[in-house]
Amino acid sequence: MPTQLQNTKEKKELTAIWQLLNEVCDPEVPVLTILDLGIVRDVRSLPQGKQGNEEGFEIIITPTYSGCPAMDAISIDIRFMLLEKGYKNFKITTVLSPAWTTDWMTEEGKEKLKTYGIAPPSHSEKKGEIAVHCPQCNSVNTKLLSQFGSTACKALYQCQDCKEPFDHFKCH
């Protein structure tokens, strides 16, 4: 096959895989896909296997927090999803560096979080601090109850206006 055609085919294949990955959800915050979270860092082709296997590919993921217990589940979910769609020749690699940051979260993901009732990360280390909005009434009159919430990535807040306690996805 001419190289150019080969490249186009490869590109199509990778695009298809990215689309499939966007159907894998975070087990702890199921409104977010793993692409919304920014934990899929790359999908790339692997050279043909020794026994003339079909060409494979590698999916590179990174954990949100060092101790995130969802990572194993996510890795298994990716595997099942791809096997179900008939892909066999792939591997999933976890990398630690560069360290995950909430800056990698998509804007769409942040909107979904808000609708779900979790205040999205409100600032990045670069932009400086912005007030945490109540996901119920949008008030900025909110108070930090605890830096540590129901999962490693969340802090516990309370709205001073509507009194509703809520989770805030920590800036990281």
Place this chain on the structure above:
Amino acid sequence: MNQLIYYTLHLADNNLILTQRNAAWCGHGPILEQDIAITNITLDLIGQSRNLYQYAAKLINEKNIKLVETETPFSLENEVNEVNEDSLAYLRTEREFKNLLLAEQPNGDWAQTILKQFFYSVYQYLLYEKMQYSKDEQLAGIAAKAIKEVKYHVTWSSEWVIRLGDGTAESKAKMEKAIKELWRYTGEMFVPADYETAMIAAAVAPDVALLKGEWMKKVMEVFSEATISSPFGGDWNETVFMQTGGKNGIHTEQFGYMLTELQYLQRTYPGAAW
């Protein structure tokens, strides 16, 4: 190569042993939010220690090194003679653990637990801040990731030292008692073991002796805000004999009991999994 393995195990052991202590608070914290806080910190630390153990296991397997005292690791069919994160945590003996004596000290009351976490978190922050630039890429990556988590641990534990120190007469007395109990274990952090000295020379490890000044500064700032003065009636540096040994596997009396509990399941039912 052995020195790098020992150094990585030392870092991993610090976290694992402290988390084993902290985990005993799960379901017993003074209020729900703080129960959640200490267990979240524990989860961060155990995650970091897993990254370190996995790296140590990889180095050991690659070089086919036999750690002198290590027992045969899990003999799972396809993993014969391979060391992994679990065998390093569950099947090494007491003398093979290289954690700081501070990490293994009993929880005591909430004040003692908080103070232990505070002393360690400030140290870990200063150490990892520098380790991000280690010549060893894997350690640098683990540190760069961990430092974002440890920042929260420093803030949280500092706030609690201040709350207790500058609280009631009773909470202050408890914090002072905790200082009297734990201060003697802080000196060890800044005295390098042989494997640290080797790794410092190789620009892999930060020089721990150089962290002491900054550590004292931060601790004294927090103590001052907590209105705590030295319970030893003098200079913090001179008046207390500092215990050492943990980094080289010589532990305090309580360590064996906690290790027994930590390793009980794998020792009793080798290779058990779920």
